[in-house]
Amino acid sequence: MGNMGTQTLPDWLTKTEQFTLPELQTKRRKTDGFIEKTLAGISTIIEEAVFSQKYASLSGLLQAMDARFKLISVLVLLLAAGFAHSIGLLIALNILALLMALASRITLSFFIRRVWFFIPLYTGIVVFPAIFSFITPGKPLLMVGPAIITEQGVKAAFMIIARVGASVSFAVLLVLTTKWQNLMRALRALYIPQTFILTTEMTYRYIFLLLRIIDDMHLARKSRVLQRTSGSENRSWIVSRIGVLLKKSQGLSEHVYLAMLSRGYTGEARTLQPGRAGIADFGVLSSSLLVLMAVIMLNRY
Amino acid sequence: MVFEIKDVVYSYSDGSAALCRVSMHVQDGEKVAILGANGSGKSTLLHILDGLYFPEHGRVYAFGELLTEERLQEPGFSQAFRRRVGFVFQNPDVQLFSSTVWDEVAFGPLQLGLPQEEVVGRVEDVLSMLGIAKLSKRHPYNLSGGEKKKVAIASVLSYNPDVLLLDEPTAGLDPKTQAWVVDCIIELNQAGKTIVTATHDLSIVQEITERIYVLSEEHKVIAEGDPAHILQDEELLIKGNLAHFHAHRHGLAMHAHSHQHIAHDHHD
Numbered sequence: 001m002g003n004m005g006t007q008t009l010p011d012w013l014t015k016t017e018q019f020t021l022p023e024l025q026t027k028r029r030k031t032d033g034f035i036e037k038t039l040a041g042i043s044t045i046i047e048e049a050v051f052s053q054k055y056a057s058l059s060g061l062l063q064a065m066d067a068r069f070k071l072i073s074v075l076v077l078l079l080a081a082g083f084a085h086s087i088g089l090l091i092a093l094n095i096l097a098l099l100m101a102l103a104s105r106i107t108l109s110f111f112i113r114r115v116w117f118f119i120p121l122y123t124g125i126v127v128f129p130a131i132f133s134f135i136t137p138g139k140p141l142l143m144v145g146p147a148i149i150t151e152q153g154v155k156a157a158f159m160i161i162a163r164v165g166a167s168v169s170f171a172v173l174l175v176l177t178t179k180w181q182n183l184m185r186a187l188r189a190l191y192i193p194q195t196f197i198l199t200t201e202m203t204y205r206y207i208f209l210l211l212r213i214i215d216d217m218h219l220a221r222k223s224r225v226l227q228r229t230s231g232s233e234n235r236s237w238i239v240s241r242i243g244v245l246l247k248k249s250q251g252l253s254e255h256v257y258l259a260m261l262s263r264g265y266t267g268e269a270r271t272l273q274p275g276r277a278g279i280a281d282f283g284v285l286s287s288s289l290l291v292l293m294a295v296i297m298l299n300r301y
Numbered sequence: 302m303v304f305e306i307k308d309v310v311y312s313y314s315d316g317s318a319a320l321c322r323v324s325m326h327v328q329d330g331e332k333v334a335i336l337g338a339n340g341s342g343k344s345t346l347l348h349i350l351d352g353l354y355f356p357e358h359g360r361v362y363a364f365g366e367l368l369t370e371e372r373l374q375e376p377g378f379s380q381a382f383r384r385r386v387g388f389v390f391q392n393p394d395v396q397l398f399s400s401t402v403w404d405e406v407a408f409g410p411l412q413l414g415l416p417q418e419e420v421v422g423r424v425e426d427v428l429s430m431l432g433i434a435k436l437s438k439r440h441p442y443n444l445s446g447g448e449k450k451k452v453a454i455a456s457v458l459s460y461n462p463d464v465l466l467l468d469e470p471t472a473g474l475d476p477k478t479q480a481w482v483v484d485c486i487i488e489l490n491q492a493g494k495t496i497v498t499a500t501h502d503l504s505i506v507q508e509i510t511e512r513i514y515v516l517s518e519e520h521k522v523i524a525e526g527d528p529a530h531i532l533q534d535e536e537l538l539i540k541g542n543l544a545h546f547h548a549h550r551h552g553l554a555m556h557a558h559s560h561q562h563i564a565h566d567h568h569d
Binding site: 180181184201202204205206208209252255256258259260261262263264265266269270271272 | 348351353376379380383384386387388390392394395396398399400401404407408409411412413414417420421438440441442456457460
């Protein structure tokens with residue numbers, strides 16, 4: 001055995017300690033992997049949002065569009081969803097979103113899951129009280145104990161859910177069918193300040209890097225923890241790692257800024273001019289405008 | 302003269318010393334290495350040469366002009382200086398901040414005001430020259446370490462600087478990519494570029510440099526000379542913590558000698 005510089009290995013480090021692995025227990029202990037699950041969850045969401053180009057790479061209606069026109073078309077359709085005042089129109093907009101998903105070769109079951117999984121969870125909870133008479137008075141529909149569900153309340157709640165559903169559908173269509181970099185380029189073309197876009201791009205870029213650092217820190221700790229740790233130990237470890245991560249991210253941001261300065265950045269990012277749009281782009285944009293006008297007209301009836 | 306620095310002193314924000322009265326010069330077209338152990342101040346010195354850090358004491362001249370924070374705030378001076386000096390950072394993740402490889406390579410030329418058509422042409426040329434054209438639409442996050450290093454080099458070459466500052470260019474790379482980086486440095490120097498490399502990798506020094514500055518752990522220049530002399534001076538290398546005293550057994554006998562890792566000569 002050689003030595004390392006002027007130090008020699010202490011005796012205990014040269015001896016092999018014997019440990020036998022315990023046999024498999026029939027009754028499995030419940031594992032407490034909330035940190036892993038949370039980290040994996042965040043990673044998956046960002047990875048899907050930024051790096052997954054599964055649907056954006058297909059050749060479908062929306063994928064073929066120039067990202068700038070697609071962005072404007074979606075904004076117009078969002079306005080239409082906002083202006084629609086009847087359940088029929090909102091259902092029609094939801095069906096339109098489904099048809100656009102089909103034309104863009106997005107699997108319907110995936111699309112519906114993506115849109116309708118969170119809506120009942122969030123919007124549903126928020127609008128739930130509105131179905132009762134103490135929020136929305138009106139014609140009684142059903143008695144639930146002392147509370148009365150009103151027809152007007154159910155209608156109002158349904159309209160909000162349908163409107164959120166249509167809006168989320170259009171937004172999801174935009175994100176699923178557009179490559180991240182093209183979406184950012186589209187924002188540039190709409191005169192969104194360059195600094196804002198650059199910051200957004202870089203946020204996504206470095207969130208992932210920081211997530212990897214957290215994951216490594218967590219795994220490094222896990223590999224050395226010999227016993228189950230208590231909740232308070234876990235919490236205190238998490239708090240300390242948040243501090244470390246903040247310091248690391250600050251250091252990283254300073255170095256990134258220096259790397260930008262070094263390549264001529266002066267506070268105003270310059271980018272390439274966007275390319276030209278085709279006839280199909282104008283077609284889809286015109287159709288979106290027609291939908292908006294139709295919604296406004298039909299609201300009167 | 303490309304760079305001349307005189308008596309430069311620099312401290313980190315916590316007050317610890319990074320450079321103590323460092324003087325050096327770099328001639329046009331030279332290959333110079335700054336050799337030093339971890340924490341000796343090599344990276345800080347490169348940051349000073351690139352006008353990113355400014356010394357508390359001493360002077361820095363670039364292309365015969367005094368390099369100060371005030372001068373770099375002048376748009377004309379700043380643009381001319383940035384176009385002439387390119388810095389490849391040690392950590393590619395710091396340097397690759399754009400959403401695609403293509404955007405990353407285009408970032409420098411665009412900021413430095415090159416015409417759009419020329420930017421497009423240069424990006425395509427550099428990507429194809431470095432054999433990374435197939436990566437152009439990829440997100441930098443998904444690249445391997447070697448690919449990231451190539452993109453980092455491409456992102457600087459695209460605006461064709463006269464001087465390249467390379468911070469630990471072979472750190473963390475596999476042997477094949479290390480050899481590629483060494484060949485790239487030699488080729489760029491032969492094309493007339495001035496190369497300043499900060500490294501502690503003795504295995505590449507002979508190939509990538511014709512003059513070496515050795516920084517000590519006390520953040521001072523302790524030697525300057527050609528690689529043949531510096532690399533044979535065991536006492537100097539041990540003093541700079543670049544070589545170590547190595548002991549091992551031959552049978553029952555303990556054998557000790559100084560030890561360093563230097564590449565074997567390459568033969569065509």
